Amino acid sequence: MKITVFGAAGGVGSRVLTEALSRGHAVTGVTRENSRFPELRQGDAANIDDVVRLSAGQDVVISATRPAPGREADLVVTAKAVLAGLAETGVRLLVVGGASSLTVPGTGGTVLDDPNLPPEIRAIAEACTAQLAVCQAETVVDWAYLSPPALLEPGVRTGSYRLGRDELIVDADGNSAISMEDLAVALLDEAERPRHHRARFTVGY
Numbered sequence: 001m002k003i004t005v006f007g008a009a010g011g012v013g014s015r016v017l018t019e020a021l022s023r024g025h026a027v028t029g030v031t032r033e034n035s036r037f038p039e040l041r042q043g044d045a046a047n048i049d050d051v052v053r054l055s056a057g058q059d060v061v062i063s064a065t066r067p068a069p070g071r072e073a074d075l076v077v078t079a080k081a082v083l084a085g086l087a088e089t090g091v092r093l094l095v096v097g098g099a100s101s102l103t104v105p106g107t108g109g110t111v112l113d114d115p116n117l118p119p120e121i122r123a124i125a126e127a128c129t130a131q132l133a134v135c136q137a138e139t140v141v142d143w144a145y146l147s148p149p150a151l152l153e154p155g156v157r158t159g160s161y162r163l164g165r166d167e168l169i170v171d172a173d174g175n176s177a178i179s180m181e182d183l184a185v186a187l188l189d190e191a192e193r194p195r196h197h198r199a200r201f202t203v204g205y
Contacts, residue, residue: 001059003191004028004091006045006082009037011154012096012180013064019157019184023192030054046078051085060191061086064096069120072127079134086141092194093143094187095135098128099176102147102168102202132200144196148183149204155179161186161203163195169204178204 003020007013008029020027029040030050043050045065055061063082067074079095086093104110135145149169161182162169170176178186186203190196 001025001191002028002057004030004054004058004061006030006043006051006054006061006063007065007096008040009034010064010066012066012152012183013062015180015184016062016064016096016187019181019188020191023188025188028054028058046074046081048081048085051082052088055086055089055091058089058091060092060094062094062096062187062191067124067127072123075124075127075131076134079131083134083138083141083143091141092191093141094190095131095143095145096183096187097132097135097145097147097200098125099147099150099152099168099202100125101129101132101166101200103166104168105170135200136198138198142194142197144190144194144198145200146183146187146190147200147202149176149178149202151175151177152180152183153177155181157181157185159185161205164202164204166200166202169202171205176204 003025008017009031017029030043031040032044034040034042043054135143168176
């Protein structure tokens with residue numbers, strides 16, 4: 001497959017790039033500033049022209065961008081630009097989103113986003129919820145939105161995970177987690193064998 005990864009220099013994006021290359025795909029990794037990453041293409045996922053230029057002729061675009069602290073609202077701007085660009089090129093989109101709108105098991109539908117969250121966490125949680133809403137309003141692009149579990153950190157690639165839709169995945173001890181490496185595995189599995197169309201899904205151990 002021909003895959004473009006926006007945010008390819010980030011924690012998740014770099015692992016998605018590695019996973020895709022290990023599977024033999026032709027990958028175009030994109031970052032806004034490539035002076036430190038000369039192997040990546042320069043482009044801005046918030047710029048519609050860049051999205052069109054870097055997605056034309058591809059099979060899948062993966063958006064794994066993350067805003068700097070204080071710029072959380074950029075997530076919504078970027079989501080709108082990526083969707084507008086892909087509406088022109090007809091390429092499928094996979095979005096690495098947030099966990100804030102997942103419901104917590106056993107609570108009768110209470111979402112993970114909590115008014116008592118610290119301000120710095122609440123800002124990104126609200127932005128991710130708004131990002132998902134932008135995707136859910138899209139009717140032209142074939143998109144899928146991956147919400148990670150509560151804990152997403154660098155770790156090891158086990159190649160195993162469980163799939164869910166709108167409810168947080170927890171293990172027998174009540175933990176909700178996955179490594180960035182296995183999140184990348186789940187994304188590439190979805191790219192190769194699409195199961196979610198204009199829908200959100202989640203993963204966890």
